Amino acid sequence: MAGKSSSVAPTTYSPSPTLKKQQRNNQQQPIFKDVDWVRPDGRAFQHCRPAFLRTGAVNSASGSAYAEFGNTKVIVSVFGPRESKKAMMFSDIGRLNCNVSYTTFASSIRGQGSEHKEFSSMLHKALEGAVMLESFPKTTVDVFALVLESGGSDLPVVISCASLALADAGIMMFDLVTSVSVSCLGTNLVIDPITEEESYQDGSIMITSMPSRNEVTQLTLSGDWSTPKIHEAMQLCLDACLKLGEIMRSCLREATSAPHE
Amino acid sequence: KSFASKERRLSIRKNIKRQMGLQDTSKDLVGNMEVDAFRRLFPLPFFERHLLESIRPDARPLGTARDTTVALGVVASADGSALAKVGYTTMLAAIKMEVMTPSLGSPDEGGIAVDFHMPPVCSPLIKPGRPAEAAAVLCKQLTDVIISSGMVNLKELSLIPGKAAWMAYLDVYCLDADGALFDAALLSAVSAFSHLHIPAVSVNDDGRVVAVSGELVEDNLVKVTLNKSKRKLTLSCIPFSLTCLLYKKYILADPTAEEESIMETSVTVVLDLSGRLVSFYKPGGPVLAHTSALQDCVALTRQRVKELQNILNEAIADMDLD
Numbered sequence: 317m318a319g320k321s322s323s324v325a326p327t328t329y330s331p332s333p334t335l336k337k338q339q340r341n342n343q344q345q346p347i348f349k350d351v352d353w354v355r356p357d358g359r360a361f362q363h364c365r366p367a368f369l370r371t372g373a374v375n376s377a378s379g380s381a382y383a384e385f386g387n388t389k390v391i392v393s394v395f396g397p398r399e400s401k402k403a404m405m406f407s408d409i410g411r412l413n414c415n416v417s418y419t420t421f422a423s424s425i426r427g428q429g430s431e432h433k434e435f436s437s438m439l440h441k442a443l444e445g446a447v448m449l450e451s452f453p454k455t456t457v458d459v460f461a462l463v464l465e466s467g468g469s470d471l472p473v474v475i476s477c478a479s480l481a482l483a484d485a486g487i488m489m490f491d492l493v494t495s496v497s498v499s500c501l502g503t504n505l506v507i508d509p510i511t512e513e514e515s516y517q518d519g520s521i522m523i524t525s526m527p528s529r530n531e532v533t534q535l536t537l538s539g540d541w542s543t544p545k546i547h548e549a550m551q552l553c554l555d556a557c558l559k560l561g562e563i564m565r566s567c568l569r570e571a572t573s574a575p576h577e
Numbered sequence: 578k579s580f581a582s583k584e585r586r587l588s589i590r591k592n593i594k595r596q597m598g599l600q601d602t603s604k605d606l607v608g609n610m611e612v613d614a615f616r617r618l619f620p621l622p623f624f625e626r627h628l629l630e631s632i633r634p635d636a637r638p639l640g641t642a643r644d645t646t647v648a649l650g651v652v653a654s655a656d657g658s659a660l661a662k663v664g665y666t667t668m669l670a671a672i673k674m675e676v677m678t679p680s681l682g683s684p685d686e687g688g689i690a691v692d693f694h695m696p697p698v699c700s701p702l703i704k705p706g707r708p709a710e711a712a713a714v715l716c717k718q719l720t721d722v723i724i725s726s727g728m729v730n731l732k733e734l735s736l737i738p739g740k741a742a743w744m745a746y747l748d749v750y751c752l753d754a755d756g757a758l759f760d761a762a763l764l765s766a767v768s769a770f771s772h773l774h775i776p777a778v779s780v781n782d783d784g785r786v787v788a789v790s791g792e793l794v795e796d797n798l799v800k801v802t803l804n805k806s807k808r809k810l811t812l813s814c815i816p817f818s819l820t821c822l823l824y825k826k827y828i829l830a831d832p833t834a835e836e837e838s839i840m841e842t843s844v845t846v847v848l849d850l851s852g853r854l855v856s857f858y859k860p861g862g863p864v865l866a867h868t869s870a871l872q873d874c875v876a877l878t879r880q881r882v883k884e885l886q887n888i889l890n891e892a893i894a895d896m897d898l899d
Contacts, residue, residue, distance in 0.1 A: 327677070328675035328676060328677040328744045328746075329675060329676055329785075330673075330674075330675045330676070331674075331675070331676055331776065331778050331786045331787050331788045332776070332787075332788045373752075373753075374667075374698060374699065374752060374753045375665040375753055375755060376665070376699065376700050376701060376753055376754055376755060376834070377698075377701070380698075387653055387654070389652070391698055391752060392698070393697070393698040393699075395701045398701070415697060415705040417696055417697075417705070419669075419671070419694075419748065419750055420673070420692075420746070420748045421652060421654060421655040421658070421671040421672075421673050421746075421748055422654065423654060424654050426673045426675065426746060458697070460696070460697040460698045460705065461698070462696050462698045462750070462752070464652060464669065464750075465652050465653060465654050466654070467653075467654075
């Protein structure tokens, strides 16, 4: 590091204003309450971002997937089934070990990724209902996710990408797992929100489902909601999950039909 | 991969099958599995068979590096970023600029902070929560090479002498670890610097540096505009590297992780574009090298530097076209 005198890193700050400061400065909070408010990226309220999915992104892993939803870029590796840690007790069903981490440059302010420590356990809860743990007794399947860039709606993208990676690794599952989130902004419901929309949201709902079985493995609801709005949002999520499930299936089909080296 | 080298690789596998007593070519699938078992059980003899024919299991000649690609601007939230792939080894480097107070000894210079991470995504040997040993070693190597090469003129990172300067936080993440990690990491770091755009900023009344956004905020607070539009750094003496393995009388350029685990002695040479030596690293190992072997490594690196320079220039040209 430059600077001969300091062995401790100098304190630095980022010149870009944080989103909250922007809100205060611009006083643009009520803009989305405007009837003809358009989303910053021009999407309709009911449109998700176009998804780019690819399996086999990491050669060292048993299975892996890379997902890009707009500016949210996630890479997931699956290792296993492999030997559990020696300290673990015997288990006649398999174990699932999940870890989600952020790069330091994922969000606009450096190092903000450590605010999402609960994502690892949420990913575990989303997947454990779908994975056939009895098919790999005594062993562990490790699912490691790295968020390369956080553009909003991070956890749903991580969950969908993780399920794709598990399928690529050949881990037996009841069905693919897909996840979508919806934000409530005033009276509007927007699906697959970006970071800016998430910062203005009054409430958010995230659903993780197994589309072909029409079963929900995880539902997270937070903020200000009225009961009819919840029903509407849930239906939006489930429909989007169904479509996303088809996209993931076609991605897997392409991967298997591609010529093998 | 040339046709001739692939033919030779297949003929070596046939020879191994014949020696293991698998004559029946109709059972080719079983035969291949047996060869793969031989590869796992006796890795050194497997590699030696190939080295005798001056070739490696992936059909590469001994002095050839793997296919290399560089993509710039892959992370939109960073001020400069690059993804470098050498064979399967993948490195993602990104730079974020923050403002710091320059040190008293060098008031007109900014700083560079280099960090190297090996997340559990990249390799089955890494567990979350426990950083890999290799990560710390590579981090130090990378920092030393980047700072001492003088590629970035720290004076270009100054904003207001004595008051404010840029600190460039370079983070390199390994996404897939398949050998020769340092080469890919250095390539991605150098590419990220060549893609770096320094944001346009101005100074507030209270001495704080703020970014100039599209819509100008309160005019009365903006005192001095430090740079009107984004600018790039001028890079000189860009360093490129090549890692080679030494085994008996063979020199293998750009090893894969499998090769590195079997033949442990490695030599890393870093040269800049004018052919000057920036760094030479031979961390122990069972093989002791003669001067001739080291000179051969340097010669291989010289060739590689030309290749990498072309690859980087192409990537920059592609970026400019967009």
